[in-house]
Amino acid sequence: MARHTASSSGRLGRPSADEPALPVRVYLDYGGFAPLDPRVLAVMRPFLEGGVGNPSALHSLGSEARESLEVARVKVARLLGGAVNGIIFTSGATEANNLAIKGMALAAAKAGGSVVTSAVEHISILNPCRDLEKGGFTVTYLPVDGVGRVDPETLAAAIRPETVLISIQAANPEIGTVQPIAALARICREHNVPFHVDGVGAAGRIPLLVDQTGIDLLTLSGNDLYGPPGAGVLWVRPGVKLFPQILGGGQERGYRSGTENLPAIVGMGVAAELARLEGQAEALRLTRLRDRLIEGVLARVSDCRLTGPRAERLPHHVSICLRAVKADSILMDLDLSVVAVSFDSTCASKTLESSHVLRAIGCDLEDAEGSLCFTLGRWTTAAEIETTLDLLPSVVSRLRALIPPRPFS
Numbered sequence: 001m002a003r004h005t006a007s008s009s010g011r012l013g014r015p016s017a018d019e020p021a022l023p024v025r026v027y028l029d030y031g032g033f034a035p036l037d038p039r040v041l042a043v044m045r046p047f048l049e050g051g052v053g054n055p056s057a058l059h060s061l062g063s064e065a066r067e068s069l070e071v072a073r074v075k076v077a078r079l080l081g082g083a084v085n086g087i088i089f090t091s092g093a094t095e096a097n098n099l100a101i102k103g104m105a106l107a108a109a110k111a112g113g114s115v116v117t118s119a120v121e122h123i124s125i126l127n128p129c130r131d132l133e134k135g136g137f138t139v140t141y142l143p144v145d146g147v148g149r150v151d152p153e154t155l156a157a158a159i160r161p162e163t164v165l166i167s168i169q170a171a172n173p174e175i176g177t178v179q180p181i182a183a184l185a186r187i188c189r190e191h192n193v194p195f196h197v198d199g200v201g202a203a204g205r206i207p208l209l210v211d212q213t214g215i216d217l218l219t220l221s222g223n224d225l226y227g228p229p230g231a232g233v234l235w236v237r238p239g240v241k242l243f244p245q246i247l248g249g250g251q252e253r254g255y256r257s258g259t260e261n262l263p264a265i266v267g268m269g270v271a272a273e274l275a276r277l278e279g280q281a282e283a284l285r286l287t288r289l290r291d292r293l294i295e296g297v298l299a300r301v302s303d304c305r306l307t308g309p310r311a312e313r314l315p316h317h318v319s320i321c322l323r324a325v326k327a328d329s330i331l332m333d334l335d336l337s338v339v340a341v342s343f344d345s346t347c348a349s350k351t352l353e354s355s356h357v358l359r360a361i362g363c364d365l366e367d368a369e370g371s372l373c374f375t376l377g378r379w380t381t382a383a384e385i386e387t388t389l390d391l392l393p394s395v396v397s398r399l400r401a402l403i404p405p406r407p408f409s
Helices: 039-048 060-080 093-108 123-134 152-158 181-191 262-300 326-334 356-358 363-370 382-400
Strands: 087-090 114-120 138-144 163-167 197-198 215-219 231-237 305-306 316-320 370-376
Touching: 039 262, 060 087, 060 215, 060 231, 060 262, 087 093, 087 262, 093 123, 093 163, 093 197, 093 215, 093 231, 114 123, 138 305, 152 181, 163 382, 181 197, 181 382, 215 316, 262 316, 262 382, 326 370, 356 363
Parallel strands: 114 138, 114 163, 163 197, 197 215
Antiparallel strands: 087 231, 215 231, 305 316, 316 370
């Protein structure tokens, strides 16, 4: 794929013929948005250009659309290592997480039912849980250790007879921590409680096979697999019952009504197939680049520390805290140098609140204000890592000159 460049509109992509060539942009925010793989777009294109029917239609174009839908379902199921009929297509991971949390809780219909999750989950888990609390459910938010990991023994102690669902993310999108999912799944099985895993950012990068691991529900995002936005999946183990959250024509076995976004779903299927075939090799390459970035930042920038674990983290993820400098200032300075990174969670940043994840792992306000996140991807190169390492120390030094740093205690 061609390197990303910054057009005059500020978007990623090639400049048009009448635009001047601008410096190549270093894009290290794949966790916020992963560019569409050209191989995915090539398969999607006919579905975007017309000549395809509604999958619910009875004519031949509808039959062809249904077949394409089912082919995509098979491809996603292969990536997850689970039953094809467990795939429910949604508009994205947020909808899938809402369906998992509220759908499972309401289907259980237990008075005073209980849900267990962790303090570092994505807001599309935490907010549905808070909504359940308003309806009389009890939610237990498990604490985490200093790198954001859930202790399996803490989970076991939190399960009660009325617990109807346990939801723990596979990996944290803000600090990169990979959870001990297999150990947590065993505890859920021992207590006969359904186990939901938010797999966004992890699937296709670390092993996440539902049958092998014992996961009962799993959320995916098409965009995080280098597919299009607008498509997601909730995989549900056959036999597990959900209460639908979107009612209408009964599509997706009645769990998610509404005409399916066929172009995006087809694209997600292709992206899932590529992740299954190429994900392991890609993860190894990204791990090497990730480690080079971590080592370089820690060596070149003073009063800086890694958040999350050193080893048991996502292969494409680097998160750091810097003292006496604000992350948004660093981000803007780097952006002027055509390096794109993020701070906190891209989704949570809209709330204008400090990071709940950093608070949960014991970071104080000054830590949180200087928190940066670098997420690498399919087109990240070693040269881009070196460019970032060359630019970051000078940016931090210039900003810190305004306020002397207070060393970490």
